[in-house]
Amino acid sequence: MNENVTQAIQGVPLNYYIWLSTALFVIGVLGVLYRKNAIIIFMCIELMLNAVNVLLVAFSAYHGDGAGQVFVFFIMAVAAAEVAVGLAILIVIYHNTKTTDINVLNKLKW
Amino acid sequence: MTLYAFYFISFLAVLSALMVVFSRNPIHSVLYLVITFFCVACHYLLLNAQFLAAVHVIVYAGAIMVLFLYVIMLLNLNKDDESQKSNLWKAGAVITSGLLLVVFVGALRGAEAESVSFASSNNTGLVKNLGRLLFNEFLLPFEIVSILLLAAMVGAVMLGKTHMKRAKEIAHEKNGRGSVASARGIGNIKELTK
Numbered sequence: 308m309n310e311n312v313t314q315a316i317q318g319v320p321l322n323y324y325i326w327l328s329t330a331l332f333v334i335g336v337l338g339v340l341y342r343k344n345a346i347i348i349f350m351c352i353e354l355m356l357n358a359v360n361v362l363l364v365a366f367s368a369y370h371g372d373g374a375g376q377v378f379v380f381f382i383m384a385v386a387a388a389e390v391a392v393g394l395a396i397l398i399v400i401y402h403n404t405k406t407t408d409i410n411v412l413n414k415l416k417w
Numbered sequence: 418m419t420l421y422a423f424y425f426i427s428f429l430a431v432l433s434a435l436m437v438v439f440s441r442n443p444i445h446s447v448l449y450l451v452i453t454f455f456c457v458a459c460h461y462l463l464l465n466a467q468f469l470a471a472v473h474v475i476v477y478a479g480a481i482m483v484l485f486l487y488v489i490m491l492l493n494l495n496k497d498d499e500s501q502k503s504n505l506w507k508a509g510a511v512i513t514s515g516l517l518l519v520v521f522v523g524a525l526r527g528a529e530a531e532s533v534s535f536a537s538s539n540n541t542g543l544v545k546n547l548g549r550l551l552f553n554e555f556l557l558p559f560e561i562v563s564i565l566l567l568a569a570m571v572g573a574v575m576l577g578k579t580h581m582k583r584a585k586e587i588a589h590e591k592n593g594r595g596s597v598a599s600a601r602g603i604g605n606i607k608e609l610t611k
Binding site for chain 1: 480507562580
């Protein structure tokens with residue numbers, strides 16, 4: 308069965324993964340610049356991390372080297388930690404300012 | 418066949434990623450992001466990275482997105498009347514990201530990635546091979562990641578604790594000269610939250 312998968316995937320050039328990852332990353336940047344809600348900005352950062360993950364897995368699979376996939380595993384762990392702490396900070400900010408609008412949070416104090 | 422699957426999943430991923438950015442309601446954004454994550458997991462499956470596909474669904478769709486949904490529920494942001502940025506700012510954001518896209522395309526167009534063909538007999542993404550790699554070569558980073566997760570957990574709990582203390586102080590100031598009953602109630606809350 309694995310042989311079939313390997314045979315089947317050879318139809319997709321590596322360049323296509325590069326373009327897909329570029330598109331996802333640029334959409335993430337667009338979201339960070341476009342939106343004002345801090346939670347949406349967090350989600351767009353996750354989107355950018357995922358774009359990089361896709362690229363790492365694609366290169367790892369095409370080169371037959373597992374190190375890239377282990378690195379993606381570590382990126383996922385770091386992303387989970389980042390989201391936990393970031394959302395905790397966001398909740399504290401919300402209880403202090405009653406908003407998650409980033410334009411209100413431009414003073415580094417409250 | 419695989420190429421068509423790739424096109425379809427990529428199209429769905431990019432479309433739902435755009436909907437994350439442009440939908441007004443934060444809940445809808447989260448749900449579109451879940452669709453994007455499932456598409457990314459399908460890409461991992463296409464690349465024969467089965468372990469990462471499973472971990473991706475569990476960690477991202479299962480844990481992180483639920484966390485986002487909980488925070489939106491807690492902060493009661495489930496409404497559309499979020500104040501929008503001005504049109505000038507939006508145009509600036511679109512132009513900036515478009516320029517970034519141009520830079521990426523210009524930088525990656527010359528990449529000679531066509532010469533790289535898919536490695537034959539590629540089983541690196543299977544749980545067995547990846548686990549062997551993870552517990553031999555990458556054992557130390559793996560253990561350090563556990564410390565990182567512990568630190569993140571402690572940090573999140575600490576932030577929640579300080580916030581609770583502040584809320585209690587505010588409640589105390591409000592009911593400072595209140596009745597004895599309310600003071601006793603606050604004392605009970607203090608006992609409970611200790």
